[in-house]
Amino acid sequence: MTTLRTHPVDRTTRRARLGIGLVLVLALLWTLVPLVWMALSSFKSGADVTSAEPTVLFEPTLDNYAKLFSGANNLGPYILHSVLAAGISSVLAVVLGALAGYGLAGSRMRGKKHLAFWIISTRMAPIAVVVLPLFLLFRGANLIDTIPGLILAYLTFNLPFAIWLMSAFFAQIPPSVEESALVEGCTRWQAFWHVILPLTKAGLVTTFVLCLVFSWNDYAFALVFSGPNSQTLPMAADQLVTQTGIDWGQLTAIGTIVVLPMIVAGLAVRRWLVTGLTLGAVTGE
Amino acid sequence: MGVVSLTIEAPETGQRAAPDRPHRRRGRFGFHGAMMTPGLLLLAVLSVIPFLTVLAMSFSRVRLLGGVSFSFVGLEYWARFFADVDLWTQWLRTLVFFVLTVGLEMVLGLGLALCLWKLMRGRNAVLSLLLLPMFVAPVIAGLLGRFLTDSTFGLYSWLLRLVGYEGDILGGSYSAFLAVVAMDVWQWTPLITLITLAGLTAVSQSVREAAALDGAGPWQTLRHIILPSISSVLLVALLIRSMDAIRYFDIIAVTTNGGPADATKVVPIRLYETAFRFFDLGYAAVIGLVMLAVTIAIARVFVGILDRKGLTR
Known part of the structure; x- marks a missing residue:
């Protein structure tokens, strides 16, 4: 790997490296935000899940999971x-x-x-x-x-x-x-x-x-x-x-x-x- | 991702040894044949019988009540197929959906793979994170898309409101179509990234060195050296994705189910509706057989490429 880095082909300029970093950060956001949002929402209370303004800080609750494993619609x-x-x-x-x-x-x-x-x-x-x-x-x-x-x-x-x-x-x-x-x-x-x-x-x-x-x-x-x-x-x-x-x-x-x-x-x-x-x-x- | 190689060379060696031992060849064939038998028998049952059934369905009126029964109607359904203007529109829509999703996935996937390839540290970690959507059940991906684009509490609707877009995303024809395209792109771009990156890692250093010595700039190297040397891998990615793109319908089924006003009604959705909402099973069989023909044509190209590269053993 060290030979790769010193080689002219792979000598990426600072600007190019910054660009690559930016693209990857955007790609990671695009990829992960839905999944993270899903996981977060599953720990929110009903009102927080469907609040018009997205809630990031909230009191986590296991209610949703508890409901899934009780009652008629047991998972x-x-x-x-x-x-x-x-x-x-x-x-x-x-x-x-x-x-x-x-x-x-x-x-x-x-x-x-x-x-x-x-x-x-x-x-x-x-x-x-x-x-x-x-x-x-x-x-x-x-x-x-x-x-x-x-x-x-x-x-x-x-x-x-x-x-x-x-x-x-x-x-x-x-x-x-x-x-x-x-x-x-x-x-x-x-x-x-x-x-x-x-x-x-x-x-x-x-x-x-x-x-x-x-x-x-x-x-x-x-x-x-x-x-x-x-x-x-x-x-x-x-x-x-x-x-x-x-x-x-x-x-x-x-x-x-x-x-x-x-x-x-x-x-x-x-x-x-x-x-x-x-x-x-x-x-x- | 250390050494990567196309399997192009590997299988060759597998068969060379056998002709040297003619006395063992028959026994070898028998053993291999015996090993294949259970799997292939089951596969035959699972594919030939359904295929014949769907073929028969396309020429028959099928009744479900009081036991399944067929009555032969000849080419009635096939004739209807050619006169069905709605269906042609749906094929056209399928084509647009297909070109948009697969096209975007190829371009974005290749771009991301190139970025990852240049990333020296943390490449595997970033790749792993980027791959996650592939493992998400398409139903969940679709429902999650609905959640994010809900007009009152969706995170993405909220973001779009910040930049001035107020519409109901899944309620408008164009926006709904673009939304299901985006969901598909979200889910399947990682597949292209993964495959392309494997191809890139296999581009040997000597090739790149030679290009550098010749004074090629980064763009020239990309266009004339790197892209040509991963062209077969790109083609494999394209074909794999294409075959799957025709297969899947889950995301659309749980988000818009073809709506609003048929804006996202692609052929697989139409088939489900014809078969399991209207129970017009014969006509659904015709639509299905045509879909099958399209997929098999793509599969032929795929196997043809593997064959030319010596990849099918």
Whole structure:
């Protein structure tokens, strides 16, 4: 890094550096103000939340959170549904995705390109297009308003994502690793389980986290498929929006509850995010 | 962000070794095939059956009462599709929304990545903070946008009042459209920043040194050296974002739901309305299939690029 700084290309003038600093400060404000404002508002009393002049200094209260966990609209079941639907679909996606991704990365079959293209196109299919037939199929199979229904719905985008991404992670492991394991007498499965798989722990975790974020944040599927027995957290937020008005104190509290775990999980895998979000097309660490 | 490399070279080595061992090749194929089977079978069930269903829906009148039933109506819905002036307007609006959001995200994302790239200290911390909106559920992003732009107590409305703008942001056609664009830009610019920065970090020092030795100024270096060398990464960012931009509809659904006066009614919103408000399922299927065709066309370009770079294994 020191060589970088002394080099003429990187000798940024004072003015340029000031400009860059200013741009980044503005970008940080634009990015963070809504989130900070949401978190702050969730600790405000009703009058402070909707005061015409923004209140920055206020007496913090846990009322909004307390209300969310008491009374008729207890948030508990929503959290449970979200954890079950997003968690189970992500685990299934990672397990099946790791197996299939390994197979895809190593396979030399003909038509592999077509297979790969089919996988990515199922991932990229607009959700609305998937919701439509699933709505009919789920009605027929009594899967509307069930957790298994949501898990299946989330697998429509998580499974192709996991297969494609895991195959990109497996492709980065040199084949000599597997070959030497085989020479030393491992079976194919042992080589995969004890040698290859541990090498791609980062890939597994990244795939899991991204699947979790996608399904946890889902609204389009939950809107159509979930009911009283399966409503997820984003639906809890949606339901606070009523004809008679919105309880913004509670809404910002739900928002904070929905967002915080995903931010923590997402930043935990930040090093591999580029790989994950570009489906392996760009890597950076 | 230390060493960054495009996976361009990596997968190549993966396949070279196999032809040397013909005796093992068949076994290898079988094992790989077996490993793929459970995932691909489930994926087939989850994609082929729905696809055939939506195809059938587009040629049928679907009845939901008393069990789901189809009655064949031929090309009726497809004929309606071509005569539907409203829908063409909505496609046009989708295109404008798409160009504005993706365009702004690309420009701002690239700009921020360049700034971050020049930042020597605290780069990772700033990047982490800038990435946060990506993890926010789009519903929450939309509702938060509504909160901030509320005409009586919204923080941003208050700020705009200070500079003289009094209108109800989500109440006016143009301002509502711009507001949903801004929310999308808020949420997805970080993705472009992240991808572009990875590309920039991979531009090798020797390339930049050579440019400096040739006496290239910072702008020339940017235009002739840096941008060309990250062009493929920029393209990947553009395509990934494009495919997702067509997928998402959550923000609009919870802020304006297509209003006011259809000002933000893009095609996915229209599809939801057609299907789940009017239960005109056959026609919704036609709209959906056309959306699918558009996405697949973009995905083809994406895979084509990966292919040319040797990125698809």
